[in-house]
């Protein structure tokens with residue numbers, strides 16, 4: 001009993017953190033007892049719902065706990081170390097477009113399981129449906145047109161939540177059609193990339209999207225229509241190897257991982273240790289692969305300024 005009492009005491013005196021994915025809930029001693037702790041730990045979801053006021057985010061870079069509201073108001077960027085956290089395509093639209101000006105284009109295009117692909121986790125077709133339900137979007141990219149500080153722009157915004165932002169046939173088709181729309185209507189084109197690369201479940205069909213999207217985008221040159229590529233964390237594989245690096249201006253968010261093959265693969269191939277900051281936006285800027293690094297809060301201003309220069 002004495003042991004149990006001291007154990008009880010210990011739980012009352014410490015501050016408990018409950019890990020719920022990226023979220024940490026900070027529960028102080030006045031609100032928790034051992035039984036409640038046990039119940040909540042067994043079933044974390046109800047606690048997350050009940051304790052939204054006490055919700056904290058843990059920064060992946062500096063590991064500090066940031067009040068959720070502060071994190072959200074700071075556009076999912078850490079106020080301590082400027083780590084740029086992930087952001088959904090809808091949040092991007094809200095951030096970049098003037099209020100109520102965004103019109104989605106080609107929303108009806110969604111992935112098709114042309115190869116009847118199966119892996120150990122199940123059918124690709126089932127995975128597509130599950131991801132659609134989970135994310136509320138039907139492809140790894142949202143395409144549309146709208147105004148940014150009064151300037152018309154066509155934009156393709158990738159969403160990493162949808163199968164790792166992978167480039168499938170429908171993703172490529174939407175990016176190409178958005179490019180064609182920009183071409184036909186003489187509107188600047190911007191792609192915000194966030195991708196793990198080509199969609200393996202679609203095999204060669206997915207790799208073909210690299211050539212297809214690049215062909216569409218290069219056509220913009222004929223009419224001197226600007227194309228700006230924004231690389232966010234992460235932009236890797238076939239996306240980096242195609243349209244993401246084709247911008248008249250290529251810019252990136254701070255700290256973004258940008259590369260083709262992974263660090264381990266390269267190290268094993270060349271038999272050398274790579275620099276610590278290899279494949280970061282900062283490394284790429286230093287070596288001339290990108291033109292600028294822009295903080296998320298400044299992105300809208302930066303892009304509209306660039307387009308204004310083009311319009312002069």
Ligand SMILES: [Zn+2]
Pocket residue numbers: 059060061062063064078079080081082083
């Ligand atoms: Zn941080």
